Amino acid sequence: MAFNNLDTLYRQVIMDHYKNPRNKGALDEGSLTINMNNPTCGDRIQLTLKVEDGNVSDAKFDGEGCSISMSSASMMTQAIKGKSLEEAIKLSSIFSDMMLGKEYDEDIDLGDIEALQGVAKFPARIKCATLAWKAMEKGIREDEQ
Ligand code: FES
Numbered sequence: 001m002a003f004n005n006l007d008t009l010y011r012q013v014i015m016d017h018y019k020n021p022r023n024k025g026a027l028d029e030g031s032l033t034i035n036m037n038n039p040t041c042g043d044r045i046q047l048t049l050k051v052e053d054g055n056v057s058d059a060k061f062d063g064e065g066c067s068i069s070m071s072s073a074s075m076m077t078q079a080i081k082g083k084s085l086e087e088a089i090k091l092s093s094i095f096s097d098m099m100l101g102k103e104y105d106e107d108i109d110l111g112d113i114e115a116l117q118g119v120a121k122f123p124a125r126i127k128c129a130t131l132a133w134k135a136m137e138k139g140i141r142e143d144e145q
Contacts, residue, residue, distance in 0.1 A: 013115035017071035022078045025060045034139040038131050043069050047077075047135040051143060056080045056088055061132060068116070068125050073132035075112045085140050092133045099126045 026033075027048040037044040043065030050058040059077040063070065076095075080088040095113060097104040101120045119129045 007118065010115040010118055013112050014067060014071045017074040017112065018067040021061075021070060021074040023060045023074065023081070024062060026062055027058055027060050031058075032139045032143055034135040034142075036131060036135040036138065038065070038069065038127050040127065041066070043128065043131065045069065045073055045132050045135055047073070047132060047139060049136070049139050051085065051140075054086075055082065055084050057082070059136075065131070066125075066128050068119060068128040069131045072116055072129045075116070076132045076136060079111060079113055080136065085144070089137060089140060092137050095133050096130065099129055 026046065027050055032049040032051060034047045034049075035044070036047070043063070045061055045063035045065065047059070047061045049056055059081050061073040061077055063073065079091055083091070091108075091110075091113075094104045094108060094110070095116075098110075098113075098117050099120050116129050119125050
C-alpha cells in the first residue's frame with residue numbers, strides 16, 4: 001500500500017475511535033480508578049479497571065481531550081480487556097517504544113493501535129497518545145503494591 005493510502009487509513013481509524021469511542025464510561029465503585037491529566041493542555045482522563053485473577057476483565061474510560069488522547073484511550077481499553085496484567089504492561093511498553101520511534105516487537109498484533117504510529121513524528125503529540133497508557137500502568141503498578 002502506498003504511504004499516502006496508509007496515512008489515510010490510519011487517520012480514519014483514529015477518527016473512528018474518537019467519534020465512536022469504545023469502552024466509554026465508568027465501571028462500578030470498587031474498580032481501580034485512575035485520574036490523570038496532561039498539564040500542558042488540560043486534557044484529562046479517568047480510567048476504571050476491573051482486575052480479577054490477575055487479568056483485566058473490564059476497562060472503561062471517560063474524559064475530555066484531543067482526538068489523539070481520546071482515540072488512544074479507546075484503543076488502549078480495547079487492547080487490554082481480557083489480557084493479563086503482565087501482558088497489559090508489556091503492551092504499554094511496546095506502545096511507548098513505538099512513540100519514541102524505537103524498534104518494537106512486530107510479531108505482536110497491535111490491531112488498531114498501529115494507527116497511532118505516525119504520532120512519533122510529532123513530539124508535541126506524544127504526551128497526548130501516551131496519557132491513557134500511563135494511567136493504565138499507574139493503576140496496575142499501584143494495585144500490585
Ligand atoms: Fe491535550 Fe492532546 S492536546 S492531550
